[in-house]
Amino acid sequence: MAKRIHNFNAGPAVLPLPVLEEAQEHLVDFHGQGHSLMEMSHRGKTYDAVHTQTIADMREVMHISDDYEVIFMQGGASLQFAAVPLNLAPAGGKVLYADTGSWSTKAMQEASKLGYAMQQVAGSGDAEYTYIPTIDAARLDKDAAYLHITSNNTIRGTQYHSWPATGDLPLVADMSSDINCRVVDIDKFGLIYAGAQKNMGPSGVTIVIMRKELLARSPKNIPSLTNYATIAGKQSLYNTPPTFAIYLIGLVLKWIAGQGGLPAIEKTNRQKAAKLYALIDGTDFYRGTARVEDRSLMNVTFRLPSEDLEKRFVAEATEADMIGLKGHRSVGGCRASIYNASSLADVEALVDFMGEFERRNG
Amino acid sequence: MAKRIHNFNAGPAVLPLPVLEEAQEHLVDFHGQGHSLMEMSHRGKTYDAVHTQTIADMREVMHISDDYEVIFMQGGASLQFAAVPLNLAPAGGKVLYADTGSWSTKAMQEASKLGYAMQQVAGSGDAEYTYIPTIDAARLDKDAAYLHITSNNTIRGTQYHSWPATGDLPLVADMSSDINCRVVDIDKFGLIYAGAQKNMGPSGVTIVIMRKELLARSPKNIPSLTNYATIAGKQSLYNTPPTFAIYLIGLVLKWIAGQGGLPAIEKTNRQKAAKLYALIDGTDFYRGTARVEDRSLMNVTFRLPSEDLEKRFVAEATEADMIGLKGHRSVGGCRASIYNASSLADVEALVDFMGEFERRNG
Numbered sequence: 001m002a003k004r005i006h007n008f009n010a011g012p013a014v015l016p017l018p019v020l021e022e023a024q025e026h027l028v029d030f031h032g033q034g035h036s037l038m039e040m041s042h043r044g045k046t047y048d049a050v051h052t053q054t055i056a057d058m059r060e061v062m063h064i065s066d067d068y069e070v071i072f073m074q075g076g077a078s079l080q081f082a083a084v085p086l087n088l089a090p091a092g093g094k095v096l097y098a099d100t101g102s103w104s105t106k107a108m109q110e111a112s113k114l115g116y117a118m119q120q121v122a123g124s125g126d127a128e129y130t131y132i133p134t135i136d137a138a139r140l141d142k143d144a145a146y147l148h149i150t151s152n153n154t155i156r157g158t159q160y161h162s163w164p165a166t167g168d169l170p171l172v173a174d175m176s177s178d179i180n181c182r183v184v185d186i187d188k189f190g191l192i193y194a195g196a197q198k199n200m201g202p203s204g205v206t207i208v209i210m211r212k213e214l215l216a217r218s219p220k221n222i223p224s225l226t227n228y229a230t231i232a233g234k235q236s237l238y239n240t241p242p243t244f245a246i247y248l249i250g251l252v253l254k255w256i257a258g259q260g261g262l263p264a265i266e267k268t269n270r271q272k273a274a275k276l277y278a279l280i281d282g283t284d285f286y287r288g289t290a291r292v293e294d295r296s297l298m299n300v301t302f303r304l305p306s307e308d309l310e311k312r313f314v315a316e317a318t319e320a321d322m323i324g325l326k327g328h329r330s331v332g333g334c335r336a337s338i339y340n341a342s343s344l345a346d347v348e349a350l351v352d353f354m355g356e357f358e359r360r361n362g
Numbered sequence: 363m364a365k366r367i368h369n370f371n372a373g374p375a376v377l378p379l380p381v382l383e384e385a386q387e388h389l390v391d392f393h394g395q396g397h398s399l400m401e402m403s404h405r406g407k408t409y410d411a412v413h414t415q416t417i418a419d420m421r422e423v424m425h426i427s428d429d430y431e432v433i434f435m436q437g438g439a440s441l442q443f444a445a446v447p448l449n450l451a452p453a454g455g456k457v458l459y460a461d462t463g464s465w466s467t468k469a470m471q472e473a474s475k476l477g478y479a480m481q482q483v484a485g486s487g488d489a490e491y492t493y494i495p496t497i498d499a500a501r502l503d504k505d506a507a508y509l510h511i512t513s514n515n516t517i518r519g520t521q522y523h524s525w526p527a528t529g530d531l532p533l534v535a536d537m538s539s540d541i542n543c544r545v546v547d548i549d550k551f552g553l554i555y556a557g558a559q560k561n562m563g564p565s566g567v568t569i570v571i572m573r574k575e576l577l578a579r580s581p582k583n584i585p586s587l588t589n590y591a592t593i594a595g596k597q598s599l600y601n602t603p604p605t606f607a608i609y610l611i612g613l614v615l616k617w618i619a620g621q622g623g624l625p626a627i628e629k630t631n632r633q634k635a636a637k638l639y640a641l642i643d644g645t646d647f648y649r650g651t652a653r654v655e656d657r658s659l660m661n662v663t664f665r666l667p668s669e670d671l672e673k674r675f676v677a678e679a680t681e682a683d684m685i686g687l688k689g690h691r692s693v694g695g696c697r698a699s700i701y702n703a704s705s706l707a708d709v710e711a712l713v714d715f716m717g718e719f720e721r722r723n724g
Contacts (some may be wrong), residue, residue, distance in 0.1 A: 005396035020398050027386040033682065034367035036382050036562040041371050041686065058577050072464045074436035074566065075587045078601040082585035113583055146518060202400040203396075204436065204566045204604025221475055223444035223588060225437045228411055238438040240559055242566025242604065243374060248400075321396065324403065338687070 006346045009324035010154050010299065011177065012197040016340040019251040038244050051236070054250035060262060061253050062207055071208040071228060072236040072246055076195040077103065077176045080206060081110035083226040084172055084191065086216045089145035091118055091257050095291035096144045096169075097122035097219050098135055101153040102330060103174060108148075121147065126150055128331075129156040131291035145217075146170040146190060155328040157290040157301030157335065170214060172273075179207065180256060180300050181340060182266040196245065198298070199340045205245035208276070236252040239303055265340055272338045272347040273297045279351050280316050285358040289333060303333045308335055313357055320353055368708045371686035372516050373539065374559040374660065381613040391585060400606050409605055412599070420495035423615050426571055433590060434598040434608055435569040438557040439465065439538045442568060444473035445588040446534055446553065446575065449580040451478055451507035458506045460497055461485035463515040464692065465536060470510075474477060479707075483509065490693075491518040493653035497526040507579075508532040508552060512538035516560075519652040519663030519697065521536040525550050540660050541569065542618060543702060544628035552576055560660070561702045563614050563641050567607035574647040618702070627702055634700050634709040635659045641713050647720045651695060665695045672696055675719055681716055 007014035040047045055070045058160065060170040066071060073079065079136050089095050094117040097108045101124075111118040122141060140147060143348075147166050148241045154177045154236045163173065163185075170190025179194040180302035188190070191210040210228060210257040218229035224238065227233075261266055277295060280286040280302050289301045314335060316327045327333035338347055369376035383497025394398045395408065402409045417432045426432060435441065446469075451457050456479040459470045463486075473480045483502060484495040502509060509528050514521040516539045526533065541556040542620075548554070553572040560567035572590060580591035584602065587593075593600050621627055639657060642648040642664050651663045667673045672695060676688045689695035700709055 003391065003396040004392070007397050007401055009401065010603065012401055012404060014401050015398065019399075024386055027389060028382045029365065032365070034365040035369050035685075036377065036612055039371065039374055039376050042374060042565065056663070063671040074438075075440070076436070076601045079436070079585065079587040082587065086585070110586060114585065115583060116572075119498070173555075195602065202604075202606050203404065203602045204607055221477060223585065224443065224472060226585060229422065233453065239438045240374065240434075240565045242564075242607070244564050245566055245604070316551075323397075337385070356396075357432040360538070 003321075006103060006322040006349050007324060007337065008322060008336045008342065008346075008350070010198075010328070010337045011334065012203050013199075013337060013339045015201070015248075016252065016341045017246065022251055023248060036249055039135045040243070042237060042240050042243050044257060050243075050247050050250055051241070054246055054253065055251060057253040057257070058207070061256050062180065062186060062209070063186070066206060067211050067212055068186060069208075069212050069215065069228075069232045071210070071232050072241055073206045073208055073231060074136045074204065074225070076203070076206055077174050077193060078106070079226065080174065080193040080208070081107040082114060083228065084146070084148065084193070085114055085116045086109045086222045086226050088170065088172070088214060088226045091219075092116060094119060094141060094144040096121045096147040098133060098147070098149045099125055100132060100150050100158060101129035101156045103153065103176070103340075104150040104196055105146075107150070107174060119144070124158075130158065130289060132158050132294040133240045137166050138204050140166060140169055142169060144169060148172045150174045152181075152296050152298055153298045154329055154337070157296045157299045158294045159296035159298065160292070163323070172209065177228045178296070180262060181263065181269050181297055196249055198337075201249040202245050205242045205249065207249070263358065265325045268344060269297045269338070269340065270343065271299065272344055273350050276300045276336060277345055279354055279360070283358060283362070285362045286354065298337060298339055300338060301333060302335075307332065309361055312361070317350075317353060319329065322350055322353060346357070365683075367428050368684040368711050369686060370684060370692065370698045370700065370704065370712070372699045375561075375699055375701045377563070378614065378703045380609065381617050384613055385610060386421055395549075399609055402605070404599060404602050404605050410603075413603070416615065416640060419612060419615040419619070421568070422569070423618050424542065424548060429574055430517040430548060430574050431574050431577065431590075431594045432585070432596050433568075433572070434591060434603055434699050435568040435570055436566065436587070436604060438554065438565070438568055439536050440468070441588065442536065442555040442570070443656075444476060444496055445590065446508070446510065447471060447473045447476055448479045448574060448584045448588050450532065450534070450553070451588045453581075454478060456481060456503060456506040458483045458502060458509040460495060460511045461487055461511070462494060462512050463491035463518045464691065465515065465517075465538070466510075466512040469536060471514070481506070486520075489706065491515065492651060494520050494656040499526045499528050502531055504526060504531060508534045510534045510536070511653045512536045514543075514658055514660055516699070517693055518660045519658045519661045520656045521658035521660065523656070530542075532573065536612045540658070542627065543659055544629050558611055561701075564607050564612040567604045567611065569611070569629055571724065605722070629702070630706060631659045631702065634704065634706055635662065637709055637713050638662045638698060638700070641716055645720060645724070647724045648691060648716065660701055662697060662698045662700060663695060663698075664691060671723055675724070678719065679715060684712055684715060
C-alpha cells in the first residue's frame with residue numbers, strides 16, 4: 001500500500017482515502033463503460049444519474065428542505081462574492097456584512113467595487129480578527145438586501161458557534177471552510193455557498209444552497225454564469241458543469257453518510273479539535289491565537305515562543321510526514337487544518353509530535 | 363486490459379488513453395508524495411510546478427509569443443461570453459459578432475443582455491448555419507471594441523479555414539471545439555478562449571490566450587473572476603484554480619508534443635476527416651449537411667435517408683461500441699465528433715460500420 005501522509009493543508013485539503021481510491025479505480029473505465037466519466041456527455045444517462053444523485057445525497061445528508069435549491073457553480077467563493085450582491089440586491093442597493101477577516105473583507109470589497117452600498121455592521125478588525133463579533137440583529141437595517149457572514153475563518157482560526165437571528169433579512173453565509181463539519185439548521189439561512197476544496201471535494205466546483213423564493217430577485221442583465229435563477233432553472237446544466245468534481249462531491253457525501261452522517265462527523269470533529277486545543281491550553285509553549293469561545297473546529301491556529309521555533313516546528317513536522325502546518329503567509333505562526341477527512345489518528349499523531357517537540361525545545 | 367469504446371461524443375469528449383492512465387496511476391499518491399494532487403495547496407511547490415509547466419508547455423506547443431498572456435479561468439465559454447465584452451469594451455460600447463450558429467448566437471445575446479451595442483456583421487442564419495459567411499474586414503466599424511467569431515461550430519459542423527484580416531480591430535475567437543486541432547497563427551488574434559472539454563482536458567477549466575496590451579482595457583468595476591487583468595496579474599492564482607483539471611491539460615499538452623506537435627496532430631485530423639467525408643460524398647445514402655469548403659475537421663455532421671434510419675444507425679453503432687453519434691437535439695441527424703484524441707483507428711472503425719450499415723439498409 002502506498003504511503004499516506006498526515007495532511008493538515010488549509011485547502012485544497014485532505015480527501016477521504018476511500019473516495020480517492022474509488023475515483024482512481026474507475027478513472028479510465030467508468031464502471032465497465034469503456035470510457036472515463038470525464039469523457040461522457042453531461043447530458044448523457046450516466047452523468048445525469050451522478051448529477052441527480054449527488055444533489056439528492058446533499059439534500060439527505062444536510063437535511064435541505066424543498067424550500068431550497070441546490071446549485072453547482074464554478075469560480076469558487078470569489079465568484080460568489082460578486083454573485084451574491086448581483087443576484088440578491090438591486091443595483092446600488094444596501095448590503096450588510098460582518099467582517100471577520102481576510103475572506104469577509106474580500107467579499108465586502110467586491111460588493112463595494114460593483115457599486116453596492118456596502119455597510120459593515122460588525123467586525124473584529126479591532127483585535128486582529130481573533131474573535132467573532134456580536135451582531136445585534138434587532139438593529140440591522142431591514143431595507144438591506146441581506147446580511148453576509150463568513151462562518152469559519154481559515155486564516156485566524158475563528159468560527160461562528162451560533163447564528164444571528166436576522167428575521168426576514170436573508171442571512172448569507174460563506175461556508176467554504178466549514179460546510180458539513182457539523183449539523184447546521186439550513187432554515188436559518190437565505191443562502192449558503194461553499195467552494196468544495198476543503199470539506200466537500202476538489203477545487204473547481206462551488207455549492208450554493210438557497211431559498212427558492214430568493215431566485216425571483218435575480219436580474220436579467222448580469223452575466224449568465226453568475227445568475228442563480230438561470231443556473232437553477234437548468235438544474236446546474238445551463239452549460240457544461242465540472243463533471244468529475246461533482247462526481248467526487250457525490251463520493252464524499254456517500255462517505256459522510258457511511259460515517260454516520262453529520263452528527264457523527266461533528267462528534268469526531270469536536271474530539272479532534274478538543275485534543276489539539278487541550279494540548280495548546282495545557283502549556284505555555286504553544287499559544288492559541290483565537291478567543292477560546294470562538295475557536296474553529298476546522299483550523300487550529302497557534303504560535304510557538306519564537307518564529308525560529310515555528311520554522312523548526314514546521315520543518316520537523318514535514319520530516320515526520322505531517323504537512324500543511326505553516327500559518328497563512330499574511331499572519332505567520334502555525335495552523336493545523338483538521339477538516340472532515342482528517343482523522344482522529346491524524347490529530348493524535350500531531351498531538352504526540354507537538355508534545356514531543358515541546359519536550360525537546362521547551 | 364479494460365475495454366475501450368470508440369467515443370464520438372461532442373463534449374465532454376474522448377481524452378488520450380495515456381493521459382487517463384497516467385492520471386489514474388498517480389491519483390491517490392502523486393508521485394510518491396503520499397497524497398493526491400487534489401489534496402495539495404495551490405500555492406505549494408508541487409502544484410506550482412505543474413501550473414507553471416502547463417503554461418510553458420502551452421506556449422511551446424501553440425507557439426504563443428511573449429506578447430500574449432495565457433490564463434486559466436472557470437465557467438467555460440459561457441462565462442467568456444460575458445467576460446469578453448466586460449473586459450474589452452467600454453460600458454455600452456460597440457462590439458461586432460459573426461453569427462455561425464447556436465454558440466455564436468449565445469455569445470451575441472450575452473453581450474446584448476449586458477448592455478453593449480452588439481452588431482452582427484456577418485451570419486449564416488439564412489441557410490441554417492450550414493456555411494461560414496464572408497467577413498468584409500475593410501467594412502468593419504473601426505470604432506468597435508472587437509470582432510468575435512466562433513472558429514468551429516459543433517452543432518452544424520462548420521469551421522473557419524481562414525481568418526478575417528481585421529487589422530487593428532482585435533479578433534476574438536471562441537475556439538472551444540477546435541483549439542489545437544491544427545496549426546494556428548496566434549498573432550492573428552487579440553484573444554482566443556476555449557473550454558477545455560473537447561480537445562484539451564476535462565470540463566471545469568477555460569483557457570484564455572490574449573494580447574497583453576488588451577489587459578489595460580479591463581475596468582475595475584466588473585466581477586473579479588471575470589477580470590482578465592486581475593487573474594493574469596496573479597498568474598491564474600488569484601483564487602484556488604481547478605488544480606486537477608489544469609494538471610490534465612498539462613498531460614494532454616505532453617501527449618500532443620509526443621505525437622509530433624500540432625503539425626502532426628493536424629495531419630492526422632485531416633486524414634480522419636477526409637476518410638469520413640469521402641465515404642459520405644461517395645454515396646447518396648449519407649448526406650453531409652455543411653457546405654463542402656466550410657466543413658469541420660472536428661464535427662462531421664450528416665443525415666441518412668430517414669429519421670427512422672438515423673435512429674437505427676445510432677442504436678446499432680452504440681451496440682458496436684461507437685457512442686456519441688446522435689446529432690445535437692436542436693438539429694437532429696447524425697454527428698461524429700473526431701477530436702484530437704479520437705484516433706485514425708476509431709474513424710476507420712466508424713467508416714467500416716457506416717459502409718456496412720449502408721449495404722444492409724441502402
